[in-house]
Amino acid sequence: MGRTLRALAVLVAAVLVACVPLVVTSPFYLQIYTFAGLNALVVVGLALLFGYAGQISLGHAAFVGIGAYTCAYCTVTLHLPWLVAIVAAGALSGAGGLILALPSLRLKGHYLAMATLGFGQLMSLVFVEAVGVTGGVNGRGGIPFPSLGPVVLRSAASLFWLVWAFVAVAVIVAYNLTSARPGRAMRAVHGSELGAQASGVDIVSVKVRTFVLSALLAGLSGALYAGVVGFVSPSSFTLTTSIGFVAMTVLGGSGSLTGPLAAAVLLTFVQYLDSLIPGLPQAAASKLQTYQQDIYGLAIVLVVVLAPRGLAGAWRRRRKGVGTA
């Protein structure tokens, strides 16, 4: 696909997503789509980190949590405007990313995974114990809706647009990063660190910047989550959450943004299958909901086994044909 064609496809996709609330009026469906967008925002960052810098993180739920609690604290306790709160959330989670990235840089593979996992577990403890800021296990409620100056975004449609606008901006930033010089550097890092280093790429700086960006995006997702749901508690930012993000990223396929985005949306939908399948009788829906997690687990296994390069890979290989794959 040519460059213009690709740009056109992205534009069409963006317009289609933007039109969703015009067609779907149910606040419930819009909320699920909004949740999918919140996950997608984190996954864009992780896809950069994984696909282009070759790093994996098992602790990104912590950055989502930092963003969510920052937003809650700024709006509820400090009575700051929402725009200030979300900037603070992005800044703090980015700073957290920097603090973790600097010493972790020299770690590889599973040791890096363990370091991020350890950081995530540590932050889980902080969320529970820092009662003054986080409200402890009882969480923190009464978080106001996002507002842009005097305009309060309280309808399901406006929240949908807000979250997906963030996703769109993140995708554009990510796309520019990967197609411009820093992106080539990032891919080089994934390909061969030694080779990249030899050709003068500053690996350390590339890795740190990617990690910080991914942490920042996760933090923004958390801040948006706080506004959308109006309540945050430690149970939303656990290892399971982090692993879920990794699953979306890896199943989407390495070196792609559309694949992970699709996987984020699909795996979010799987969690709400009983409510999303149209015309499902109530008895069947109530049976289905006990097996939803099974389907989630099975979906992960099946995609890995059947689509070796993730969703993006399955798509690309069809277009290229068997011979060239």
Place this chain on the structure above:
Amino acid sequence: MTELLQFLIAGLKNGAIYSLVALGFTMVYAATGAINFAQGQFFMLGGMLGAAFVGAGLPLPLAALAAVLATALIGAVFELVAVRPIGDGDPLRIIMVTIGGSVLFSQLALHVFGPDTRSLTTFTAGPSLKVLGAAVERQTIWIWCLTALAVAGLALLYRRTMFGRAMRATSLHRDAARLVGINARAMVTASFALAAALGAVAGLAVAPLTQTSFQVGSGVAVKGFAAAILGGLGDPAAAVAGGLVLGILESLTAGYIDPTYKDGVALIILLLVLFVRHQGLFGGSGREKV
């Protein structure tokens, strides 16, 4: 003094459990280069199956044996059905499959055994023993014995049998092992079965103390993984050492600082070790495993 001894005993008890789980991680890592995220579920299955078999009327030793064998079988079947189709190479895909498998195992246990916690009786009844004023539960001694047995058995298997040598060869260099006629695929299956059996032993040994339920797997997996990393992935002896160090660290923190921060302090020390020594405490040189 008695207090310190009591804390050390507690630390070694938990540490032994972490060691067994860490050994499971090490086995699969050696064979595939991947972290098996379903390892904690084998721990869960051991305890739950054991309790179910006892509930069905089997005497405890038989139920325990059956639970270990059944879990090993489940591990092997899981490898055959989900891991093997991936083929050689990509550890990341194996990790993903074990993540999916972990969710599935926990859900299956929920459907089959129900949501309630289950308990096992202690292997031998009776009051705890006194050592220099400190109490040692009988079950703790069982945990130590079983861990020691597992480690000794593994050492024998690795050093003295053809099968063990083949496994070691495969973990060192899969292609070379294949060239000399070793069935590398079978070795991967065997490593999953062994890891599952180790997890099951740990789950069984600790169930009389802590009870068990469909959701105990992921917590213990984190501890076991941490122990394996602390030791430096890949070496069974280091994994055991990593588990014991982690257990003692936690116990001393709980005793002398604050139990609330037990997990936190252990994690911070783990992170510091990683940042200073990238290959864990007992890991070899900087040589990367291919």
Place this chain on the structure above:
Amino acid sequence: MRGRTLKLSMAMLIAALAVSLAIFIGACGSKKSSNSSSNGSIKVGAIVSLTGSYAALGQPEQNTLNMEVKKINDAGGINGKQIDLMIKDDGTDDAKAVAAASELITQDHVVAILGPTGSSTTMAIRGNIDRAGIPEISMAAATPITNPVDKLVFATAWPNSVVVPFTFDYLKKNGITKIGAITDTGGFGADGLAVIKAAAPKMGMTVVDSETFNPGDTDMTAQLTKIKNTDAQAVLMWTAGPEGTIIAKEMQDLGMKIPLYGSHGNGNLQFIQGAGAAANGVKFPAGKILVPAAYGKGSAGYTQATAFITAYQAAYGAAPTTFAGHAFDAIHILADAAKTVSGDVTAAALRDAIEQTSGYVGISGDFTFSPTDHNGMTPKALVMYEIVNGKWTLAK
């Protein structure tokens, strides 16, 4: 081999796209039958944890709700209208609880929500409830659920703010004024500890040492050793998890002679099975469902509880848990309130009627709500139990 994998993965991709498309189209056309109780049924939503860490609490709640709604409907319903109950699983997850609430409210147009099972999920859906203006009867117990009072939110579980003073009264009567507390850092224990610390000075109790542990911990020797080295006259533990059994067993191992008091979180068979012989002599406060004789033989509460226990046992092959009792009270308080509404059962009318609940005789106790009390329980709902030879008995 490669060709087959490829075809399969393509098929899967197409299937995934098709499913998404179907879901999307379904969403566009989806207009489930709209709100109204006048078309013959009263729509009620329930959110329980059928999966995740609270599954053991949520499943008996679901059983009870299904059983009791069928009973009410078979007996003619509410003033001739049937209850149409929709139960959603929240997977013990905040976001899923919020989605479930928004589905029940905006898709199914329910007039009330029962649940959720947990405290965190209950607090999480507060925004949905307040924005929609529909009443909620939670089955969870954390203090912030009903204190401060939210106009719309009621609860049927025993709050720590009632149970702790009841326990202190009992301890004082038995000459115990110095306690060592050991609590978990999860929701139940943390809430309990806060109430214990706040109530102790007011009631002349001294907490000489307070220790905590994390859910999932396997060893409490450090904490218990510290309590042992104080002059505490009893250990008071506040946890609903299996860790309680470790505390009971390790106190024996450490040779601690002082008595162990638990909380209503220990009123389950799993505690007895897990602690074995160490459970003997453990005392804990709980409602009367565990030993129905506590209601007073022949009393209305006794008759109702024994009938419920028999029916539940027959339907599900096990005795109902205390959580089943919370669900029983939630649905019956709702049904009784709905019966007093004349005309359309709207959310607003139902809320007002629930607040009027007075002297409702339930499984967990007698409830009287008021504008300032949405839990409605008094210490009279509680009794102190002692475990003797693996059985619950009423402590003297």
